[in-house]
Amino acid sequence: MNNGFDQVVVLDFGGQYNQLIARRIRDMHVYSELLPHDTKVETLRAMRLKGIVFSGGPRSVYGEDAPSVDPEVYKLGVPILGICYGMQLMARDFDARVDLAVDREYGLANMTVRTEGALFKGTPDVQRVWMSHSDVVSAAPPGFALDASTPSAPVAAMSDRERGLYGVQFHPEVQHTDYGEQILQNFLFLICGCEPNWRMDNLIDDAVQEIRDKVGDQRVLMALSGGVDSSVTAALLHRAIGDRLTCVFVDHGLLREEESEQVMSMFEGVFHMDIRRIDASDRFLKLLSGVTDPEEKRKRIGREFIRVFEETSTRLGDFAFLGQGTLYTDVIESGTKTAATIKSHHNVGGLPSEMKFKLIEPLRSLFKDEARRLGEALGLPHHFVWRQPFPGPGLAIRIIGEVTRERLNLLKKADAIVREEVASAGLEQEIWQYFAVLTDLQSVGVMGDERTYFSTVAIRAITSRDGMTADFARLPYEVLQRMSSRICNEVPGVNRVVYDITSKPPATIEWE
Numbered sequence: 001m002n003n004g005f006d007q008v009v010v011l012d013f014g015g016q017y018n019q020l021i022a023r024r025i026r027d028m029h030v031y032s033e034l035l036p037h038d039t040k041v042e043t044l045r046a047m048r049l050k051g052i053v054f055s056g057g058p059r060s061v062y063g064e065d066a067p068s069v070d071p072e073v074y075k076l077g078v079p080i081l082g083i084c085y086g087m088q089l090m091a092r093d094f095d096a097r098v099d100l101a102v103d104r105e106y107g108l109a110n111m112t113v114r115t116e117g118a119l120f121k122g123t124p125d126v127q128r129v130w131m132s133h134s135d136v137v138s139a140a141p142p143g144f145a146l147d148a149s150t151p152s153a154p155v156a157a158m159s160d161r162e163r164g165l166y167g168v169q170f171h172p173e174v175q176h177t178d179y180g181e182q183i184l185q186n187f188l189f190l191i192c193g194c195e196p197n198w199r200m201d202n203l204i205d206d207a208v209q210e211i212r213d214k215v216g217d218q219r220v221l222m223a224l225s226g227g228v229d230s231s232v233t234a235a236l237l238h239r240a241i242g243d244r245l246t247c248v249f250v251d252h253g254l255l256r257e258e259e260s261e262q263v264m265s266m267f268e269g270v271f272h273m274d275i276r277r278i279d280a281s282d283r284f285l286k287l288l289s290g291v292t293d294p295e296e297k298r299k300r301i302g303r304e305f306i307r308v309f310e311e312t313s314t315r316l317g318d319f320a321f322l323g324q325g326t327l328y329t330d331v332i333e334s335g336t337k338t339a340a341t342i343k344s345h346h347n348v349g350g351l352p353s354e355m356k357f358k359l360i361e362p363l364r365s366l367f368k369d370e371a372r373r374l375g376e377a378l379g380l381p382h383h384f385v386w387r388q389p390f391p392g393p394g395l396a397i398r399i400i401g402e403v404t405r406e407r408l409n410l411l412k413k414a415d416a417i418v419r420e421e422v423a424s425a426g427l428e429q430e431i432w433q434y435f436a437v438l439t440d441l442q443s444v445g446v447m448g449d450e451r452t453y454f455s456t457v458a459i460r461a462i463t464s465r466d467g468m469t470a471d472f473a474r475l476p477y478e479v480l481q482r483m484s485s486r487i488c489n490e491v492p493g494v495n496r497v498v499y500d501i502t503s504k505p506p507a508t509i510e511w512e
């Protein structure tokens with residue numbers, strides 16, 4: 001898309017960090033998107049293009065199915081930065097040899113910069129870079145300078161400055177490359193001459209236009225879970241097509257205290273959206289009655305969610321599209337076929353394969369924090385979009401043993417106290433997730449002069465970068481103490497509070 005902003009396109013050769021490159025560039029306030037490697041030159045020519053990045057990729061440039069670019073791309077007159085496979089492709093296209101490396105290089109390497117040039121400006125002569133490749137460029141192509149090398153990669157960086165062609169064997173987009181950010185900035189601002197004037201707000205205009213073009217005058221249906229991703233998607237779709245969007249909010253009754261009211265007052269009250277709240281809490285509770293197995297709970301909730309959604313949507317008439325809050329990370333995660341199922345995750349993204357909708361997923365290229373910023377730019381409240389992650393099956397998987405209305409209400413109260421205390425200690429930003437778990441353990445206590453035999457509540461608070469691994473948060477004792485005494489005093493049926501001090505692995509974040 002080209003709405004008057006400088007743009008740097010990342011051509012996709014299939015590497016795992018590709019979307020991250022586009023994202024890093026957007027972080028530097030230059031618009032960037034990932035396009036297929038065989039994007040037509042005319043398409044690129046029609047953009048306000050300031051530069052191109054060739055991404056990494058898993059193939060070998062001499063392989064039969066090696067993805068390549070139209071040679072005309074090199075003649076577009078904008079600088080090109082080839083990363084990893086992208087550099088090898090450039091080397092091949094300019095008649096250098098690419099060989100199988102003696103040692104496959106994976107991980108950190110010390111790189112020595114050999115020439116002074118714009119790409120490495122402001123970075124030291126020896127620096128740590130992140131490598132992940134099995135082929136190497138043995139000598140730079142004719143006309144190219146050898147800019148840097150590592151012990152295993154004779155050509156770790158090369159350039160033909162006249163023609164604006166740059167290649168790096170390492171990955172500047174990953175955090176482990178010490179000066180990766182500086183190198184990308186140098187490419188954007190010193191080499192391509194981009195203006196850093198793109199902001200998240202501008203994404204809204206582009207996305208709105210794209211949605212309108214795609215949807216035309218048809219209608220879109222959306223399942224709202226109350227979570228951040230589906231809420232941001234709904235707000236964006238609503239901005240684009242107004243009342244041709246209908247949202248179905250399946251309230252399974254397993255959300256946190258007052259959350260479903262907040263969702264309604266925001267979308268109905270403030271945004272004036274066509275949103276139908278289906279109070280299905282009785283149905284879900286009935287379905288969960290007697291069920292204690294964690295996977296069985298997850299499966300039943302997932303299936304019932306779809307059933308309620310389908311029943312409602314068939315009553316609402318015809319829709320051509322189904323809106324979904326799929327993020328880029330969901331796209332990657334669902335792509336891994338080899339990973340073992342630890343838990344069958346349920347979120348609204350897994351909706352109904354047999355329904356005859358075309359999908360519309362406007363957040364598909366965004367990372368979670370970008371989606372949050374987009375949500376804020378769309379007018380969703382800060383505290384709403386920056387909420388901690390919350391699992392699709394809701395509080396059901398934080399109740400060990402059977403889910404009953406009574407136990408659910410108990411957990412909602414305890415959880416609200418945990419959240420209030422974290423907030424009043426000003427720790428919300430530092431902790432990835434913090435919540436209460438209702439265990440199935442009862443123990444003896446004494447309240448007043450009476451013996452009690454009540455439930456134990458566990459507090460879970462963790463720090464994490466991405467939820468894949470986690471450590472327990474070092475909450476101050478005073479905060480834990482306040483949580484503990486408030487829960488025992490204010491939540492009937494609880495006489496003991498424990499703090500979970502396990503990391504992930506070996507534990508998981510949620511208890512079920």
Ligand code: XMP
Binds near residue numbers: 343390433467
């Ligand atoms: P675990 O418990 O597997 O959780 O360590 C990792 C992260 O995922 C969240 N989670 C879910 N999110 N649907 C979701 O959308 C689910 O079924 C689900 N289960 C766990 C969990 O809260 C943590 O952030």
